[in-house]
C-alpha cells in the first residue's frame with residue numbers, strides 16, 4: 001500500500017491577490033500530520049487570506065496547496081471547501097442559536113446514522129469537557145464554553161485538518177490563556193493536525209508547535225516558539241516576538257561581542273568581520289542582578305508581574321535595557337542596581353548604518 005506523505009498540508013510558493021493587490025507573496029510551508037502550526041503576524045499581513053486559501057475559499061494565482069499529498073488548489077483549480085475534510089473554528093464561533101449544544105455539535109454529522117451521531121457527539125463533548133451541557137442552548141453558555149462547542153463541532157466529523165482563525169480574540173485575557181492551553185491539549189490528545197492564525201504571540205506560543213512569523217504576505221521565519229524568541233533570524237522577528245532592546249556593540253571575534261555591558265561570547269559565529277558595528281539583542285531575562293559586580297544601572301520604570309518585576313534600567317551611556325528580576329528584588333525608581341549579562345544566545349544584527357557599508361542583510 002502506498003504510504004501517505006508525511007506532509008499533511010503543503011503550501012508551495014503560493015500567491016494570492018484581491019484584484020490588483022498581491023497580499024500573499026510566494027509563501028511556502030509544510031505541516032506534518034498531528035502538528036499544530038501557527039501563522040503569527042501583524043494585522044493585514046495576509047494570515048486570514050492564507051487560511052482562506054487552505055480552506056478553499058480563496059484561489060491561488062501561483063503555486064499550489066496539497067492536502068495529504070493531493071493538490072487541492074492551483075491556478076485555475078480550487079477543490080471546494082466541503083470536499084477538503086476540514087474543520088473550521090473562527091472568532092465569532094457562529095453557533096446556531098436555536099439548536100442545543102448537542103445539535104450544534106452533531107450538525108456536521110447529519111448524514112450519519114442517528115446512533116453513530118449520538119455517540120460521536122457524546123464523545124466529542126466529553127473531550128472538550130462539556131458533556132453536562134449537551135441540552136443547553138448557546139445563550140446559556142459562557143464565551144469560553146461557546147468556543148469549546150465550536151471546537152467540538154469542528155472535531156466531530158474527524159477532519160484531517162482543523163483551521164482556527166483568531167479563535168479566542170473575543171475572550172478576556174485570562175480565559176484566552178486557559179482556553180489556548182486546553183485546546184492545545186485536546187488537539188494533541190486527538191492527534192489532530194491544525195493551523196491557527198493569530199496576531200497574539202501568547203496564543204501562538206500556547207498552541208503552536210511550529211510558528212511562521214509573517215510580514216507583508218511572506219513567512220520570515222518558520223520555527224519553534226523557543227527559537228523565535230532566542231534565535232530570531234531578522235530584526236522584524238526579534239522586534240515582533242517578545243520584549244527586548246538592541247544595544248550597540250562591536251564584533252571582537254565571530255562569536256564574541258563587546259557592548260557597554262562588557263564582553264560576552266555567544267553560541268554562533270557571525271560573518272561580518274572583526275570590528276564590525278553591530279546591535280545586540282538583549283531580552284529582559286538576559287540581564288540578571290549582580291549586586292557585587294562593577295556595572296550599575298538606574299531604575300527608570302518598573303512593572304510588577306507577580307513572580308517577577310520588569311525593570312527599565314538606564315545605563316551610564318543613556319541607553320536603556322529591560323531586566324526581569326525575581327519580585328523579592330524590589331528596587332525603587334531612581335535606585336542604582338548592579339547587573340550583568342547572562343545570555344546563552346547571542347543575537348546580533350549589523351547596525352542599520354553599517355549594513356549598507358558591509359552589504360550584509362540581517363537574514
Ligand SMILES: Nc1ncnc2c1ncn2[C@@H]1O[C@H](COP(=O)(O)OP(=O)(O)OP(=O)(O)O)[C@@H](O)[C@H]1O
Nearest residue numbers: 018021023041042043044045046047048049050199
Ligand atoms: N475582500 C478583500 N478585498 C480586498 N482586500 C482585502 C480583502 N480582504 C483582505 N484584504 C486585504 O488583504 C490584506 C491581507 O488581509 P488579511 O485579512 O489576510 O490579513 P490578516 O493578517 O489576517 O489581518 P488581521 O489580523 O487584521 O485579520 C490586507 O491588506 C487587507 O486589507
